[in-house]
Amino acid sequence: MLVCVFEGKEQWVVKEVDPPDLGEDEVLIQVKAAGICGTDIHILRAEYFQDFPIIAGHEFSGQVVEVGRKVSQFKVGDRVTADPNIFCDRCYFCKINKNNHCLNAQAVGVTRSGAFAELVAVPEKCIFPIPENLTFAEAALAEPLACVVYGAKRSGIQPGEKVLIFGAGPIGLLLLALYKVYGASQIVVVDVSEKKLAKAKEWGADLVVLADGTEDKLIREISPLGFELVVDATGIPRVQENELQFIQPDGTYLLFGVAPVGSQMTIDPYFIFRNDVRILGSYAVKKTMQYAINLLTQGKIPVKELVSASYPLPQFGQALQEVLHNPDRLKIQIHFA
Ligand SMILES: [Zn+2]
Ligand SMILES: [Zn+2]
Incomplete structure (x- = not known):
């Protein structure tokens, strides 16, 4: 073969x-x-x-x-x-x-x-x-969706909450689709590719932000008090360490993107303490394959x-x-x- x-x-x-x-x-x-x-x-x-x-x-x-x-x-x-x-x-x-x-x-x-x-x-x-x-x-695509279902189950969100997603590749878009199902009031997606952002718009992102160096300021203007959930779907440590600042007090950070083994990011521990921040990983799939297939079968995504x-x-x-x-x-x- x-x-x-x-x-x-x-x-x-x-x-x-x-x-x-x-x-x-x-x-x-x-x-x-x-x-x-x-x-x-x-x-x-x-x-x-x-x-x-x-x-x-x-x-x-x-x-x-x-x-x-x-x-x-x-x-x-x-x-x-x-x-x-x-x-x-x-x-x-x-x-x-x-x-x-x-x-x-x-x-x-x-x-x-x-x-x-x-x-x-x-x-x-x-x-x-x-x-x-x-x-x-x-x-x-059931397997990547199953990973995303697991991550979304871990991070949760309540209806009406705001979500900020970094990365509009296949994983970022699948996360976007699921958080819409969860009832987010606003989902903002950030990426370096205008084409990917156009797709994120089609998939229901409320706002998209081009990461061209001005994105931090724009994200602040969109939601000055931050987001209940910030999600990384880039896997790039230098991008990841910049994402934390947008988490609202008592908010959640979902590190979904896979960074290289042994890479490092810098975190201000005082920021985590002072803001009751929850940091979550999401590794692979845990009994979520069938749910992914169910979502695909019903044409939800x-x-x-x-x-x-x-x-x-x-x-x-x-x-x-x-x-x-x-x-x-x-x-x-x-x-x-
Ligand atoms: Zn994979
Ligand atoms: Zn075992």
Whole structure:
């Protein structure tokens, strides 16, 4: 089968390898669509907890082509997507319902072979059926949406509160869509790309702010007393440290964007103390995949608009170039015939 292997830091190759061995509790999926995520870029740059060589790709959908002996819920031909996070269900954190902090966690496309490949083997417990009305391209966005559902559940907001989102990429837009569902009274979105901001407007942002150096002043004018919720969807530490100032007293900061492992940001501890600030992380997915699929199935979030371009696997290099160098792009996917 044809795969893209990340062989080491900044090194990748598209090549033929043997199909994966299928465990008795695993399902073999013929991949139809796989999104390239910021995390994949961190993996390629050795800024994550990856193991090289690795076939990356953790946002995907496809069709079942084989099932292991113990698989009971799926059959050949089923259309599916997957939660790439594999939890042991036995360790301390799994037993107290903190599965996403499983001490023995594996992840498809991070610690084991992923979906930048014609075939991917995934444990049955991680697989979810997708309805006929969802395309494979849409279903491949269920995983990022599941991450966003988890983050939104953690940060909450009450109807009428104000939200400020930094970053209008696919994650920022998904957060925007969800906080609208939560009943925010005003959502302001900040980004460096005018095209992305135009999309944020289409998706219901009340105001958008171009990050051209004048944004701090503009944000202050929009809401002089700050926002109940400030969300980072940029993953850039120097942007993140500037975001805190916009949090209202007793407000919440959701750090959603993935910064490189070991990077630093500067925080004024007195500001956190004086303003009763709550700082939250949001790691991966915790039992929110089905909710993401439910939202997609009911057409609540127009995710197909998030796909800027899709390339066949042999053109992985072009796809990567676009991810790295086109500031206006949203989700770039790899597709298979
Ligand atoms: Zn991802
Ligand atoms: Zn565990």
